[in-house]
Amino acid sequence: AYTLQGIVIERAPTSGNAFARRFLEQVLPMPEAEWPRAADAYLCTLATFHGGLATLSQPLGFYRVHSSNLTASTTFDLARVRATLREGEPLVRLIERFAGENGLKVRGNWMLWNPSHVAGRLVSLKLEPEQHPFRGESLLGLTVQGIRASVLHPLFTLRKRIFYVAWFTLVLALPRAAVERLMKLKLKVAFEGRFRRVLGTRSRAGNDGKAGAEYTSAANASL
Numbered sequence: 402a403y404t405l406q407g408i409v410i411e412r413a414p415t416s417g418n419a420f421a422r423r424f425l426e427q428v429l430p431m432p433e434a435e436w437p438r439a440a441d442a443y444l445c446t447l448a449t450f451h452g453g454l455a456t457l458s459q460p461l462g463f464y465r466v467h468s469s470n471l472t473a474s475t476t477f478d479l480a481r482v483r484a485t486l487r488e489g490e491p492l493v494r495l496i497e498r499f500a501g502e503n504g505l506k507v508r509g510n511w512m513l514w515n516p517s518h519v520a521g522r523l524v525s526l527k528l529e530p531e532q533h534p535f536r537g538e539s540l541l542g543l544t545v546q547g548i549r550a551s552v553l554h555p556l557f558t559l560r561k562r563i564f565y566v567a568w569f570t571l572v573l574a575l576p577r578a579a580v581e582r583l584m585k586l587k588l589k590v591a592f593e594g595r596f597r598r599v600l601g602t603r604s605r606a607g608n609d610g611k612a613g614a615e616y617t618s619a620a621n622a623s624l
Contacts, residue, residue: 404449405507407514414464415441424451435491441490479584483534486521516565521548524574527580544573
């Protein structure tokens with residue numbers, strides 16, 4: 402399954418997901434202390450292991466995206482970037498725990514196969530190395546891993562692979578001030594939705610428990 406390989410499938414916001422009752426009865430109540438934020442990730446991640454997934458490409462509702470959203474801010478805030486990076490820790494623990502209980506193998510360095518996550522870590526280390534929360538990392542090492550994860554990502558289009566390779570290379574090579582300006586530009590362009598329209602992502606939908614569609618207004622269901 403993609404989830405075990407560190408391939409994060411973008412999902413609809415919480416209100417755009419529907420789950421079968423028999424699935425919810427197996428996984429609830431959730432451990433609230435471990436999920437103070439991004440709690441929907443708990444359900445969406447476990448759903449990939451409890452039956453088929455289906456996506457609807459036709460939008461059935463709307464939600465408001467504004468500049469104060471945690472993941473859609475137009476203001477570059479390195480503390481916010483690091484808070485988002487830390488959100489991956491309970492997700493990794495959840496996947497490792499579930500995999501261990503069911504005899505499944507999780508890919509090593511799970512979060513480092515998510516290009517967006519690696520990009521955040523690279524920017525954190527580049528701009529404020531003394532505050533970087535992940536010890537023992539190097540700029541060159543993160544760049545190489547980010548490029549590797551991007552090139553091997555099974556759902557990335559060629560254009561998206563090229564973009565990420567260029568992005569990691571620029572962050573490594575540019576001075577800090579230029580990287581900060583680059584981040585501000587990226588946030589503005591991403592907020593306006595231009596990245597999704599230009600770069601695209603391959604869509605894969607099915608009922609095999611490991612498929613999904615990125616960048617669609619989709620409703621996910623554990624069938």
